[in-house]
Amino acid sequence: MGGNSSNSSCDLLIRNANIVIPKMGIIKSNILIENGKIKELTNSIDNVSCDRSIDVNEKYVLPGLIDPHVHYGVFSPIELASETESRSAAVGGVTTIMRMLRVYEPYTQKISKHLHASAGNHFIDYSIHASILNPNQIQEISYLYDMGIRSFKLYMNLGSTDNRILMDMNPSENLLLPENVHVTDDLCSKVLFHSSKLKNSVVLVHAEDHETCSKLIEEKKEEQSAKKIDDNKNKQSRDENPLKTWSECRPTTSESTAIKKIMNIGRQYGTNLYFVHIGSNDALDTILYEKQAGGCNVYVETCPHYLTHSVDYNNLIGKVVPPLRTKNDVASLWNAIKNGLIDTIGTDHVANTLDLKLGNQNDVWTALAGFPGVATMLPVLLHYGVIMRQLSLVRLAEITSYNTSRIFGLYPKKGTIQKGSDADLVVIDLDITKKVSPDILQSSSDYTIYDGYQLQGWPVLTISRGKIIMENGNVYNENKGHGEFVKLCLDKVY
Structure with missing residues (x-):
């Protein structure tokens, strides 16, 4: 040269x-x-x-997508999951994934092992949100903060009789780790108090009231049991739409209750609150109403599945928390995206397999919640947003990269295309139409809620820090290990 x-x-x-x-x-x-x-x-x-x-022949180049909401390491140990799921992310034009880490033991014993097992296996960059699941972990918030983990998750949906959740597997151990978790009001308050003392930390909130949901689930199960006695063939309950049942047992009022509660606590401490996977108009309205009172920064995430699927999907693989809602909710969310009321898109990607997903009874109670989504985020938003609803590409880049980077302290390292920023880029082709199938998504999951869908608009080139990771659907194996753990800076929130 x-x-x-x-x-x-x-x-x-x-x-x-x-x-x-x-x-x-x-x-x-x-x-x-x-x-x-x-x-x-x-x-x-x-x-x-x-x-x-x-x-690139005048194709559009966007900042690499940042997925702020990815579960991996739950159904296979992290050294395997980091390879398969970061590969799938790269297929979809995602250049940074943020892992929702769940461990029940002290983080002081676990976090280094998880970071060590993650290193050398990711194709793209990654960071971590730490779930606070019991009172002992509250004391570790500042320890995690010093390690560059500055966002903490609260599962307000876990408690009463609806409290069982899988932890992330121990590295090198392929063993599912269920735990019973009870997230009390006191735990919520203490997490917000401790995190608010740390500069620009963020608390992520799964906002569903577990008391409401537990009561309705138990009532519905009793009702179904009574039907079985009346009808040995169980025809009536089998004819029910499982997603409608699931939505009725976890009503939008449970979301509103939890949102109001956590916002009231947040105002006491001036906490930065980030509501994950908001999928209903009621939840969104409650956030916007509470936000007007001020007192804390509030950010709203939705997921692609809430923009494309309603309970009418009527397929058990669509079970998720919070549930899929009505077609009116889908329409409301698109309006909120266009109007700037939604800040980010996260996939809530869960890397499970169909066999595990459907549960041992193949019913709504034993089926697992969650499904894969990291590879389809961009094609779904291009097809349903840009092509079908004239969503601007600038707005798309804001909700899939820029806003996320600002909220979680990655900006200007990531989230934009400017001199000095990481060369995290995705080239898209709006003229390509592809039929979705699990194999082209390259996750460890063997199914997708978009199976058979014809989507127009696909990423054709994914570049992470200057390295070409994916080209025309092919992920280059020699780049395994290129991905680095990114510490969150959080000098300021936007």
Whole structure:
């Protein structure tokens, strides 16, 4: 490369790109990448020398997606899950995944083992949200913070008789780890108190009231048992839509109750609250109403499945918490995205298999909640948002990357396309239509709620810190281990 000025050489040159820059717009330019960073956006490349040049022929280039809500390491140990699920993420144009870590023992005993087992296995970058599941873990919040884990999750849905949840597996041990968890009001209050003392930490909230849900679930089970006695063939209960049953047992009022409760606590301490997987109009309205009172920063995440599926899906694989809701809720969420009321999209990706998912009774009570989604986030948003609803690509980049990076302290390292930022990029082709199948998503999961769907708009190139990870659906195996643990900075929240 000798003889060129410093600005006319680079490792990778992306030519003829329509670059989607959040909060700014779309510019036609070229991207120079060096040492994993964006070196320059320039129209003049006549004298540029590079190791590799890619002409994207005026395709759109977005900031690599950041998925703030991924469960992996629950159904296979993290050293395996980090490979399969980060590969699947790269297929979908995701360049950073944020793991929802659940351990019941002290984090001081567990976190280093999980980080060690994760290293060397990810294709893309990753960070961690730590779930606080019992009173002993409250004292470890500052310890986790010092390790670069600065977001903590509360499961307000766990308690009463509805309290069983799987922990993340121990590294190198392929063994499911169920625990009974009881998240009390006192636990919530103490987590918010301790986290609010740490600069710009964030508390993630699963907002469902466990007392409401437990009571309704028990009543429904009793009702079904009575039906069985009346009808040995159990025809009536088998004819029920399991997703409608699930939604009725976990009503939107349970979300509103939990939201009001945690917002009241949050105001006492000025906590940064982040509501995960909001899927109903009632929950959204409650957040917006409570937000007007001020007192704490509030952020709202929704998931792709709440934008595409309702209870009418009528398929047990659609069981999730909170449940799928009505078609009106789906429409409300799209309006909220367009109106700027929703900050981020997270997938709530769960890497389980169909056999485990359906449970031992193949019914709504024993089926597992959750399903895979990290690879389909971008195609789903391109098809249902950009193509079908004229969602702008700039807004898409904001809810899938920029806002997430700002909330969780990754900006400007990630979440935008500008000089000095990590070269995390995804090139999309809005003219490609593909039929979804589990095999093209390359997760450890063998099913998807989008199986057979024809989606228009797909990522064709995923670049993580200047490395080409995925090209035309192919993930390059030599890049296993490229992904790094990203500590959250949180100098400021947006």
